Amino acid sequence: MPNSPVHPAPIYRVRVAVPVYLYDGFDYMLSAAEYQQAAVGARVLVSFGRQNLVGIIIEKLPPDHPLDPKIKLKAISELLDQQPILDQKVLTLLTWSAQYYQFPIGEVMHSALPSLLRQGRPYNLLARMWKLLDDQAEAKLKRSEKQQEAYKVLKLHPSGTSENILNLAGIETATLKALEKKQICYCDLEQQDFSPVPMTLAQMPLTPNSDQKRAIETVLKAQHRYQAFLLDGLTGSGKTEVYLQIMQEVLKQGKQVLVLVPEIGLTPQTISRFQSRFHCHIALLHSGLNDSKRLQAWQAAQTGKASIILGTRSAIYTPLPNLGLIILDEEHDLSFKQQEGFRYHARDVALYRAHLEHCPVILGSATPSIDSYALTEQGKMIRLELNQRAGPALMPKIHIIDLKVAQKQQGLSLLLIQEIKKRLQKKEQVLIFLNRRGYAPVLVCDSCGWQAQCPHCDANFTLHHSPYTHLHCHHCGTIQRKPEQCPQCQHNELKTLGMGTAKVEENLQQLFPDYDVVRVDRDSTSRVGSWQKIYDRIQTSQPLILLGTQMLAKGHHFPYVTLVAILDIDAGLLSVDIRAPERTAQLIVQVAGRAGRGEHKGDVYLQTLRPDHPLLSTLVEQDYRAFARQTLKERQAALLPPFRYTALIRCESKSQEQNQQFLQQHAQWLRENSEQLIDIWGPIPAPMERKAGRYQAHLVLLSQDRARLHFYLRAWWQNMLHHKPSNMKLSLDIDPQEFS
Ligand code: ADP
Ligand code: ZN
Ligand code: ZN
Numbered sequence: 001m002p003n004s005p006v007h008p009a010p011i012y013r014v015r016v017a018v019p020v021y022l023y024d025g026f027d028y029m030l031s032a033a034e035y036q037q038a039a040v041g042a043r044v045l046v047s048f049g050r051q052n053l054v055g056i057i058i059e060k061l062p063p064d065h066p067l068d069p070k071i072k073l074k075a076i077s078e079l080l081d082q083q084p085i086l087d088q089k090v091l092t093l094l095t096w097s098a099q100y101y102q103f104p105i106g107e108v109m110h111s112a113l114p115s116l117l118r119q120g121r122p123y124n125l126l127a128r129m130w131k132l133l134d135d136q137a138e139a140k141l142k143r144s145e146k147q148q149e150a151y152k153v154l155k156l157h158p159s160g161t162s163e164n165i166l167n168l169a170g171i172e173t174a175t176l177k178a179l180e181k182k183q184i185c186y187c188d189l190e191q192q193d194f195s196p197v198p199m200t201l202a203q204m205p206l207t208p209n210s211d212q213k214r215a216i217e218t219v220l221k222a223q224h225r226y227q228a229f230l231l232d233g234l235t236g237s238g239k240t241e242v243y244l245q246i247m248q249e250v251l252k253q254g255k256q257v258l259v260l261v262p263e264i265g266l267t268p269q270t271i272s273r274f275q276s277r278f279h280c281h282i283a284l285l286h287s288g289l290n291d292s293k294r295l296q297a298w299q300a301a302q303t304g305k306a307s308i309i310l311g312t313r314s315a316i317y318t319p320l321p322n323l324g325l326i327i328l329d330e331e332h333d334l335s336f337k338q339q340e341g342f343r344y345h346a347r348d349v350a351l352y353r354a355h356l357e358h359c360p361v362i363l364g365s366a367t368p369s370i371d372s373y374a375l376t377e378q379g380k381m382i383r384l385e386l387n388q389r390a391g392p393a394l395m396p397k398i399h400i401i402d403l404k405v406a407q408k409q410q411g412l413s414l415l416l417i418q419e420i421k422k423r424l425q426k427k428e429q430v431l432i433f434l435n436r437r438g439y440a441p442v443l444v445c446d447s448c449g450w451q452a453q454c455p456h457c458d459a460n461f462t463l464h465h466s467p468y469t470h471l472h473c474h475h476c477g478t479i480q481r482k483p484e485q486c487p488q489c490q491h492n493e494l495k496t497l498g499m500g501t502a503k504v505e506e507n508l509q510q511l512f513p514d515y516d517v518v519r520v521d522r523d524s525t526s527r528v529g530s531w532q533k534i535y536d537r538i539q540t541s542q543p544l545i546l547l548g549t550q551m552l553a554k555g556h557h558f559p560y561v562t563l564v565a566i567l568d569i570d571a572g573l574l575s576v577d578i579r580a581p582e583r584t585a586q587l588i589v590q591v592a593g594r595a596g597r598g599e600h601k602g603d604v605y606l607q608t609l610r611p612d613h614p615l616l617s618t619l620v621e622q623d624y625r626a627f628a629r630q631t632l633k634e635r636q637a638a639l640l641p642p643f644r645y646t647a648l649i650r651c652e653s654k655s656q657e658q659n660q661q662f663l664q665q666h667a668q669w670l671r672e673n674s675e676q677l678i679d680i681w682g683p684i685p686a687p688m689e690r691k692a693g694r695y696q697a698h699l700v701l702l703s704q705d706r707a708r709l710h711f712y713l714r715a716w717w718q719n720m721l722h723h724k725p726s727n728m729k730l731s732l733d734i735d736p737q738e739f740s
Contacts, residue, residue, distance in 0.1 A: 010063035013073065014038050016055035017106040018048055019118075023098075023718065025058050025105060028076045035060070041084030041091055045077040045120060052077060054120040056086060056109045058095070081123055085302065086112065089356050090319045097317075097349060100710070101734050102717055103342045111342055112317035114295040127192040127296065130176055130185055131160040137184045146175045154185055162192070164296055168275075168282070192296070194303035199251040199280035206241050206390075215384040216245050219360055223250070223324070226355045230331075230372050231364035232625070233386030234395060235593025236557075239364045241390065243327050244277050246362070251280065251307050255324025258309045260316060260346060262333035263287075264551060268532060274308055285311030285318060313338060313346040316353060323357045326350050331363035331372060332586050337737045345735060347372075366593055366624070367586040370579075370635065373628050374642045396564070396595040396602030398588075398620045402611040410507035411499050416565055416605050417511060423563045424515050424543045428600065430563040431546045432504065433553065433591045437521050438462040438472065439503045440496030445486035447493065454478050456693040463496055476692035501547055504567065508545055520548035553590045564595040566606040573613050576687070577739050578640055581615050582631060589624045641735070644679070645706040647713055648736040649699040649720075653728040656685065659697035662728065666720050667699055674712045678703045687740050694729075698739065710734075 012035035015025040028046050030038060038044070038057055046055050067073075086094070090112065098108040110118050117123065132154045141147045150171045154161065163173060179185045208216060211233075219229055233239045247257045261270060263286075274282060283297040283306035300306040302319045309318060313336055328336070328350050336346040347363065354361035363372055363381075376383040389395060406413035420430050440463045443452040452461040454473035461471035463482065471480045485492050496503070501521050508517045518534055531551075538546065541560050546552065572584030588606065596602020608616065618627045636643050651659045663683035671680060679702040686696035703709035717732055724730050 011067060011073070012063060013061040013065065014044070014057045014076070015059035015061060016044055016046055016076070017058050017109040018046060018053050018055040019104075019106040019110040020048060020053070021104050022106065023102075023104050026055075027061065027071070027073060029073045030076050030079075034076070034079055037079060037082065039081070039084045041086040041088065042079065042081035043085065043117065043120070044079055047074060047077055054080065054110075054118060055106060056091075058091065058105070058109075080120060085117065085123060085319070087319045087321065089353075090317060092356060093349070093353050094317065096352060097342075097344055101342060101344050102710075102714060102732055108342055111314065114291065114298045116291050116295045117298075123299075124191065127190055128163040129160040129188045129190045130154060130163060130166060131188060132158065132185050134184045137182070140182055140184065144175075144178070146172070147179055150175045150179060151184065154179075160188065160190075163187070164293065165281075167293075168284075192299065194299065194305045196254070196304050197281040197307065198254065199248075199278050199307050201248065201277070202275075202279045203277050205245050205248065205277075206238075208241065208245065209238070209388065209390060211386045211388060212238050212242050212245075212390070215242050215386065218382065218384060219246050219362060220249055222360045225358055225360075227360045228351055228354065228375070228381040229360065229362045230368055230376050230381050230383045231362055231386070232368050232383055233364065233366060234389060235366040235590065236389045237366070237386035238390030239329070239366075239386060240273060242386070243329070243362065243364070244274075247308070247325065247327075248278070250324040251278065253324065254307075254322065256301070256304065256307055256309060256320045256322045257325045257327065258311075258315065258318070258320060258323060260311060260313065260326070260328045260336070260350065262330050263312050263335040265330055265333070267535075267556075269535070269556070271310065274310060278308065280307040281305050282308045282310060285309065285315040287312065316346045316349050323353075324359050326354050326357075326359065326361040328361070328363045329365075331365045332367050332369040334583070334737060339738070340731075343731075343733050343736075345737070348735065367589045368628070370582050370628060370631050371642045373632055374635075377632065396592050396604050398592055398604045398606060400611045400616055400620060401605055401607045403607050403609050404611075406607070410511065411504065411567075412507065412511070412565075413607060416607065419563060419603070419605060420512070420545070420565070424512065424545070426562075427541065427543045428562040429538065429542075429544045429546060429558065429560040430565065431548070431552060431558065431561045431591075431594055432508070432565045432567060433548065434499070434501050434504055434567040435549050435587070436462075436498075436500045436568070437474070437502075437549060438464045438500035439466075440498055440500055442497035443471065443482070443494055444497055445489065445491050445493070446495055447491035448486060448489040450486050450488040452480075452483070456690070458688050458690045462500060464500075465502060475688065499567070501549060505547055508547065512545060515543055515545055517545045517547055520546065520552050522549070522551070550587075552594065553587060556594065558594050561594055562596055562600045562602050564592055564602065564604045566591055566604065568607065570609055573608070573610050573615060578635075579737065579739075585615055585619060585624060585627050588619060639702070639704070641702075644702040644704050645709050646736060647701045647709065648733040648739065649701070649717075650686070650731045650733065651683070651697045651699070651728065652694050652730075653725070654694060656689065656695035656697060658725065658728065659683065659695055662724065663697055663699045666716065670701070670712065670716050675708070677705050677708045678712060700739070 012030050013027050015027050017025050040057050042057050044055055045052055094108050094112055098105040141151055231239055250257055283300040285297050301309045304321045328347055331347055338344055350361055375381040401413045423430050442460050443463050452471055454461055457473055457475045459475050462474055464470055464472050469482050471482055501519055505517055505519045538558050569584055572580055592604040595604055651663055653659055660683050667680050681700040683697045683699050686698050
């Protein structure tokens with residue numbers, strides 16, 4: 001009998017994104033039965049080197065896919081999910097992101113998962129459900145208002161309520177536990193119910209003014225297809241009301257809305273604005289959640305249970321089966337760009353996601369980024385203007401104070417002191433803005449000029465007096481004792497130059513002893529709940545001096561603030577960073593926007609040594625939009641971003657010479673091999689050349705042809721990584737937002 005031809009047994013394989021510093025997926029074998037079960041977008045446990053890692057299946061290879069005999073395939077260790085946990089659209093988004101930002105696919109996939117899933121924990125976590133045991137317990141609860149409140153809510157839901165929902169409604173777990181102790185209720189672990197909760201309106205919408213109406217109607221016409229909008233509305237012009245009314249229509253159709261806000265913007269106030277308008281499940285995704293809460297919120301989004309998903313940057317990668325609208329509020333905010341590791345920009349990813357999902361996306365801001373303005377000019381985004389403050393409030397007026405000639409007392413001009421006094425006497429509030437923490441940024445010797453400098457950075461130490469006197473480097477975290485006398489000439493007099501918020505606080509307290517000074521910065525609000533207490537005080541009509549950093553600049557509504565003082569933004573006026581003017585203008589306008597949001601008109605006083613700076617005159621005589629138009633023209637003339645696409649290579653090692661040589665050599669190669677399509681700047685030392693004892697250098701690539709830039713960059717960057725010395729750190733920043 002003739003021999004029958006030998007058919008090799010088919011080898012079943014899946015390609016897995018493994019969280020390691022590798023740019024492609026990795027192939028693993030599995031049995032025929034496992035292959036049947038395996039789903040793209042599901043997790044698997046695989047061994048990699050000596051580790052066991054959780055990966056995501058990104059492809060099922062057909063059995064006849066050619067096999068590379070040189071590669072010894074390993075088998076997967078375990079299928080972790082029966083079903084995909086990342087849907088096809090999110091997988092496409094993640095794959096695109098990994099390619100666009102040139103970051104390892106496995107790391108990118110991992111950043112989209114809640115940490116419990118990343119660790120390989122089962123998808124089906126049990127929910128903590130609270131149920132009533134005793135429904136005649138009123139008498140036992142006389143003393144605690146919190147317990148009465150919790151009891152009332154539990155009584156409304158006889159089948160039980162999940163702890164998550166109760167927490168969202170402001171009922172603390174501690175209160176529930178107290179009731180449990182009194183045997184009034186008990187906690188049960190149950191399979192979670194992910195059935196959708198339809199939206200009902202909890203509160204009537206406001207009557208929109210004509211600008212708002214036009215914006216709402218324009219966006220609603222574009223439902224069910226991709227269209228990007230820029231909602232360009234002055235501070236206090238009612239952007240949130242526009243979002244809410246558009247959301248209402250989208251939610252009514254049973255669709256989900258993803259709302260992204262800056263890191264610092266996800267305050268209880270923001271959340272309550274959404275909660276008080278809509279009854280529906282709102283999933284909150286931010287870094288402050290513990291792991292199991294985060295998983296639950298993510299699952300509510302991923303299953304379609306949640307209709308509104310409110311989150312910070314990384315929420316852009318949440319799987320959403322029914323997405324109908326994306327909103328990105330305060331779109332100019334830098335926190336949408338991840339500044340380390342996987343350096344994506346949630347704003348750009350949001351545009352691409354809306355494309356994939358065939359839904360509209362709204363970017364909103366009072367001070368839109370120049371990048372977004374450019375997109376509207378190119379017709380890629382529709383601009384919607386809100387030109388009046390909603391309600392009775394008027395736009396504040398900006399006054400410039402020339403510090404070179406102004407008479408001063410304790411760092412504040414006399415004019416400003418007078419104006420502050422007037423407001424306080426009228427029982428109004430004032431807000432003083434200074435973007436510098438600590439007591440003083442410079443400690444200097446009166447006699448020889450010695451300055452306290454961080455030994456590891458090209459930077460001065462900041463003097464702090466709280467919680468004890470010490471020198472602190474804000475760049476590397478080094479802490480030192482404050483010397484009693486000058487270490488160089490032993491002179492006894494060390495004095496401070498400049499002011500941080502702590503010193504201004506001291507000065508204000510001396511100047512206005514009859515009024516409270518409340519400082520809001522990272523040092524004073526680090527305790528949980530302290531910001532909420534401060535916020536509640538600001539909402540009462542008592543005269544008050546509020547003093548703070550960046551934290552106060554964002555989106556807040558302070559109805560009793562009628563005067564805003566900006567003490568020192570000169571560093572922003574002098575910076576050489578391409579985007580520094582834009583950031584400075586945004587900061588001034590945003591801070592100014594905190595003034596006069598109530599019934600009284602607001603005034604803004606800006607102290608500066610550069611009163612003639614064109615940026616200031618444009619903002620004072622015209623407005624942010626005029627500044628933006630001008631900046632667009634300048635960037636276009638100089639072919640700066642967004643008129644050229646950029647990539648920034650950051651290089652760090654113990655020797656600047658090594659950095660320079662390495663970058664030089666690779667730059668040369670790119671110059672010779674990229675058809676002259678790429679302009680190369682550098683290598684140049686970074687603005688802060690030495691940081692934490694290591695030297696930093698930059699190489700900037702610019703091109704008008706994005707596709708070609710990315711094409712050449714890919715091979716070149718891989719090659720660079722391959723050849724870099726082991727003591728050197730390299731990173732690639734696509735579309736960098738900061739050149740620091
Ligand atoms: P923005 O988000 O643009 O800074 P907000 O949405 O916070 O502005 O609105 C500022 C204030 O104006 C809020 O108190 C809001 O309730 C109120 N407001 C918004 N739209 C209207 C409207 N159509 N009629 C009356 N008040 C409004
Ligand atoms: Zn000295
Ligand atoms: Zn330092």
